[in-house]
Amino acid sequence: MTTLILFLIALAGLLIVLRREAGASSAIAVMVIVGALSLIFGAGGLALLLFAGAALTAAAGLPGFRRSWLTPRIFATFKKVAPRVSDTEKVALEAGTVGWDGELFSGRPDWHNLLINRNTGLTEEEQAFVDNQCTQAISMCNAWDLAVERADLPGELWDFLKKERFFGMIIPKEYGGLEFSAKAQTAVLQKLAANEMLMVSVGVPNSLGPGELLLKYGTDEQKQHYLPRLADGREIPCFGLTGPRAGSDATSLPDTGIVCKGEFEGKEVLGIRLNFEKRWITLAPIATVVGLAFRMFDPDGLLGDTKDYGITCALIPRNTDGMEIGRRHCPIGSPFLNGPIRGKDVFIPLDYIIGGQEMAGQGWRMLVECLSVGRCITLPSGAAGASAYSVATAGGFTRIRRQFNTPVADMEGVQEPLARIAAKTYIAQAAVNHTANMIDGGQKPAVPSAILKYHLTEFQRGVLADAMDVHGGKAVTLGPRNYLGISYSGTPVSITVEGANIMTRSLMIFGQGAIRCHPYVLEELGAKDNDDINAFDKAFFNHAGLIFGNAARAFTQALGLGRADVPFDSASRRYAQAVARFSAAFGLCSDAAMTTLGSELKMRELVSARLGDMLSNLYLASMVLKNWHESQPVDGERDVMEYSLELLLHRTETAMAEFLQNLPSRPVAFALKTITMPLGRCWHAPGDELARKLARAISTDTPVRSKLTSSVWSTEGDEGVVNPVARYNSLLKDYDKAEQLYRKVTKAYAKGELPMTALHPEERFDAALEAGVFSKEEAGFMKEYEAVVLEMLTVDDFPFDEFARSKETVIDHNPV
Known part of the structure; x- marks a missing residue:
């Protein structure tokens, strides 16, 4: 004893x-x-x-003992097994900054570093733009009209966007732009996201493209010429990066630029002869200036001794001889302006290179540095906005659509997807808003950009699928009244662009984060490259201390001992403590994977993906916690917060369990499971009671519904433009009164007080008035209410041959 x-x-x-x-x-x-x-x-x-x-x-x-005999042996082994970092990977690793993602990698996150940068919201000018100009822009759209009738935005909308400088959100005021914060850009795109074509058309010029590249790297002459013209829409930009053989693997692009002499404006000058083929280039069909990425070579040494400069970016006017531009692709769902660009022996002067000749070969660095910010904003904001729109429409529809004399929103089978819609929207909004706030604070979050791009676009896919399911036949029948179908069919676009989601999950999130965000791995690799044994000794044994520390923290916290001290209220404290616990477990699992697999980890994409899933869900949970901590919760919001965090922590634990199940070294996996989950799994999917609360919160007129849909256009449209959100909001405001009268008339019919043939609601309302069940005011109210309900339930139909491109191909199925 x-x-x-x-x-x-x-x-x-x-x-x-x-x-x-x-x-x-x-x-x-x-x-x-x-x-x-x-x-x-x-x-x-x-x-x-x-x-x-x-x-x-x-x-x-103790350093004095180990450096004489242990460190040299470990260093020799490390140099043999450590992965080789390519030049392109080095550029990607050096791009951006490390922030909260690094804290999560450490296993001992300091919440002060997350909470110190408080989100203070938009300026008055930015908020006014969102409330006024953005509302006006979205009110000029109908998804069917834009996607099917026009396959373009209306001319008056293009003019409005240019006039109000929507394309100059990132451009400083000195050049005529709006100079909006990252938070304001996300707010604008969330507002416009109800129409994908509009959101994409505005988002792309303000994301990865000529404007941002010129701002960061352009010469003064290039800035003075192009930025004012980009800001007011005189120039429409596009950026040619991807092609038939270079999509997400952009570094493999085969497009070439050969340094040579050629004629330009009547004079022989030194320049570049380009041959390229680009595809999937947004705004290319109407672009007036093309940003182009290509591989630059100088075989004759006209610029110096360098023969292969590498990827270079140039800015090329549309009317340049030899460039073919103007044809269109047809993106699935919403055919926004997207098309190919080709060039055969296109000659440009050297000063077309963005930043001038001295920036030749710096294109990959330029692109990844810009992408670390742009990828945080455009697609994630669009996903958050589309999700909020789904809350507004799915919640409204399921409340007014009745089956078996009951709103379908009160059926548990429907409540489950409604709850998922609400929670994923809440998570997405917190993630984009607070990550944008980090950008405004001076960070360039490289790893979070990949997290947001992958997970929020996947959330968008799931949310729209759930919204379609609860709408049933209303949403699968296309036409001007269908406010979801086109967005739903277009979700693969967001999944594919700016790095395909499969690659982002399996290669980028953890693959980049493991080296970049880990407290010591980058130092160890640097020591290896520099053959610096003293630097390696310091980094390696600090790393070893971290491993043992994470093991101790993961084990004790899993047992409920020594929970992390977190600066959150009683409602959210246990979730923050769980994030801290899983952070230690994630750090330990990461080190185990890197140690046991070494350079092979690059090829173990599913192992890497599951570690990335752990990191991603912890990051998203942190954004939800920060949002709860800083904002003023409305009535019922605690339910959404709890459901969201339980969902994310359940996903974290699931990813960890799957990682342990598939880690090749089974003894190590057993040891890790004993340390990280000594009591088994603790976090389950959110329960039914929470789901019921969330479903009711978004399908009735509540503060939660208002908060989740605050970014959605909710006012009535101009003449001829129907805003379904405004209609649903109006119906929900009167729902309590209407529901009492529905029950009253249903009860009267069941008791035989109304004619058996009164099957339509309108017939029952008239009969109820005649029988004295309804007053005149009640009957009038219900007939008006039901008329709007019927309009929202109605779907479109068309003439028989409406969809035939050639009327000659239409078959007469009813010959005389």
């Missing part, structure tokens, strides 16, 4: 030392002290074990 007590004392002491990463000397002291006590109390075996442990710790943990 004495031996057991002493063993537990030693274990507790070591766990405390390891959790705090107090260093080898503290661990040695614990073992020596408890070892001495063991000798005193006659536990000689335990004493021997502890003294041996103290000796080994001294040999490995």
Whole structure:
């Protein structure tokens, strides 16, 4: 019994030392002290074990001992197994900054570093633009008209966008732009996201493209010429990066630019002869200036000794000889302006290179630096906006659509998808708004940009699928009245562009984050490249301390001991503590994967993907916690917060379980499972009661519904333009009164007080008035209410041959 007590004392002491990463000397002291006590109390075996442990710790943990014999051996092995980082990977790793993602990688996140940058919202000017100009723009759209009738935005809308400088949100005011914050850009795009074509047309020029590249790298002459013209729409930009053989793997582009002499404006000048083929280029059909990425070569040494400069970016006017532009692709769902660009022996002067000749070969660095910001904003904001629109429409429709005399929103089978729609919208809004706030604070979040791009566009796909399901036949029948179908069919576009989601999940999130965000891996690789054994010793043994610390934190916190101290209220504290616990477990699992797989981890994409899923869900949960901490919650919002965090933590634990199940080294997987999940799985999917609450919250006139849909256009449209959200909001405001009268007339019919043939609601309302069941005011109210309901339930139909492109092909199925 004495031996057991002493063993537990030693274990507790070591766990405390390891959790705090107090260093080898503290661990040695614990073992020596408890070892001495063991000798005193006659536990000689335990004493021997502890003294041996103290000796080994001294040999490995005290610099003077280990550097003479241990470090050189470890360093030699590390140089053999460490992955080689390519030049293009190095550029990607150096782009952007590390912030909260690095805290999560550490296993001991400091919440102060997340909360210190408070989101103060938009300026008055920015908010006014969202409320006025954005509302006007979206009110000029109908998805069917734009996607089917026009396959374009109306001319008056293009003029309005140019006049109000929608294309100049990122351009400084000195050049005529709006100079909006990242938060304002996300707010604009969320507002416009009810129409994908409009959102894409505005988002792309303000994301990765000529405007941002010119701002960061352009010469003064290029800025003075192009930025004012881009800001007011005199120039419409596009950027040619992807092609038939280079999509998400953009570094493999085969397009070439050969340095040579040629004629330009009547003079022989030194320039570049381009041959290229680009596809999937948004706004290319109408672009007046083309940003182009190509591989630049100087075989004759006209610029110097360098033969292969690498990827270079240039800006080329549309009317340049030899460039073919203007044809269109037809993107699925919403055929926004997107098309190919080709060039055969296109000659341009050297000063067309963005940034001038000195930026030749810097194109990949330029692109990844810009993408780390742009990828955080455009598609994630569109996803958040589309999700909010789904809340507004799915919630409204399921409340007014009745089956078996009951609103379908009260059916549990419908409540489950409604709850998912609400929670994913809440998560998406928190993620885009607070990540944009980080950008405004000076960060360039590279890893979070990949997290948001992948997970929020996948959320969008799921939300729209759920919204379609609860709408049933209303949403699968296309026409001017269908406000969901076209957006739903267009979701693969967001999934595919700016890095295909499969690749983003399996290669980028963890693959980039493991090196970039880990506290010590980048230092270790740098020491290897520089053959610096002292730097390696310091980084490696700090890394070892982190591993043991994460093991101690993950184990004790999983047992409910020594929970992290977090600065959150009682409603959210346990979720933040769970994030801290899983952060330690994630750090430990990451190190285990890198240690056991080494360079092979690059090829183990599913292992990498599951680690990325853990990191992503922890990041998204952190954004929800920050949003809850900083904003003023409305009535019922706690339910949405709890459902969202339970969903994310369940997904985190699921990803960890799948990682452990598939880690090739089974003994290591068993040890990790014992440490990280000693009590088994603890976080389950959100329960039915929460789902019921969320479904009711978004399908009735509540503060939660108003908050989730605050970014959605909700006012009545101009003459001839119907805003379904405004109609649903109006119906929900009167729903309580209408529901009482529905029940009243249904009860009267069941009791035989109304004619058996009164099957239509309108007939029952008239009969109820005649029978004295309804007053005149009640009957009038219900007839008006039901007329709007019927309009919202109605779908479109068309003449028989409406869809035939050639009327000659129409078959007469009813010959005379």
